[in-house]
Amino acid sequence: MSRGPGSFALRLLFIAALLGAWEWAVFYFQTPAYIVPAPSKIAYAMYNGIVTNLYVGHIGATISETLLGFVVGCALAFMLGTVVALSRTVEYYLYPIIIMFQAMPKVALVPLILVWFGLGLTSKVISAALVAFFPLMVNTIVGLHSADEDRVNLMRSLSASRWQIFRMLQLPNAMPYIFAGLEIAMIFALIGAIVAELISSERGLGMLMQSMSFTMDVAGQFSILFILSILGLILNGLVTLARRKVLFWDTSRDADASQQTSTSGEVL
């Protein structure tokens, strides 16, 4: 996106100016630190947290919940999406249920999941999987249905079996949709894990944030928000990296992905 050699420096300068304005505003208006802390206070809290080794264990817990939830949710979403896309009967009976679940805010189920599966890792993984599930399932269905009619006719004219049409045409053709779904699912899995941690947990960044909230450590909470945003970028980057490898042939990659992202307008 850079429009010239100087633009990256300008960008950094802009961010520095924003932080400076923030710092100045907190000082000028005498805002108490338990409402909005100055960036310097946040940086100090972050530094303290790092030297006292406060974050590492919690980051590890949140990452493992997110990744496990992502894998479980996506595996199930891909399988169910495939079955729905390939069988009209299954689609007919499941469609109303899918629509109902899709419209429901999935995070509202998290308190129930905690009751059913306890405060440990399992409930967090299920929560992450549940939230990650729908965007990928919807995109899998749409992607498998999107095979061009001429291409299907070509395969049929070669007397391809249904399995061959799926393997050689529908599945590769659906990959751009599936990867767009995976990118959303990764971020959604993080959301699912954090929400479950916020409600009730023994470990994790969400739990840490909740405990800081009790002690009015707002600077600490901001430092965790910053960590979460970095974490989200890294996790999303992993999927993007995988997509670049697999979808080297997809010329419309970025325009397409954003389009497909908007079509699977999801309720968390």
Next chain:
Amino acid sequence: MNVQVDLTKPPLPGSVISVRHLSLKYGRGATGVLALSDISFSMADGEFIAVVGPSGCGKSTLLKVLAGLLPQTEGEVDLNGTPIRGPRRDIGVVFQTPVLFPWRTVLGNVMLPADVQGLDQEKMRRRALELIGMVGLGGFEQRYPRELSGGMQQRVGIVRALIHDPAILLMDEPFGALDAMTRENMNVELQRIWMERRKTVLFITHSTVEAVFLADRVIVLTPRPGKIGDEFSVELPRPRKLSVMNTEPFGAYVRRVRTALNPGGGGMD
């Protein structure tokens, strides 16, 4: 105007395709639309037939029936003496667009029929490379479709239809999406491929010039419902050059097609 051959008699021995009293109706009952009505013709081995007609005359429907993609309502269609009752491995189809798979290389696309039909990979690979060279795409084997021009892509589409050595090549307006100049070059190219391979070709087009230039025999289809309006042989020596289009005999054939398509003379009175 009707040049009627006696089509009620059984197919000629040696004919690759034999179509007898073929009708096709979309939908059922009174609301059904008759797309093809009482079509009869046969194709000899190695013959190049062009079916020409306006949009909506049922040309593509005819091709889908021959490809086994659409069941006919009435009549019989035989390929090499056996009825066509579904897709068959001895048919090659070239569609209006190249219909390439963007995730396969040029070679991979040409090999698609071999992969689907489980043919000998090593043998087919050699054949694919030879065919790719024949259409002037040597050196592009490992490229992806997006790196090719429209004309090059359609050449890949044609070669793909030839790889499994089908008994007949069905072509559905394969050059319709190309610009006029590329299209003329592709016509010359197709004639060369055909003269080298001597495949039986059924070529669907809405261009009268293209039909006369390419075909041994032209079948004119008139619309609603699709019926054979005229049928004649084109007696022009091969290989034909583009300059043949400026000659008087060529013009006469084109006029004959136009007359069959517009019995009232065409245009406003």
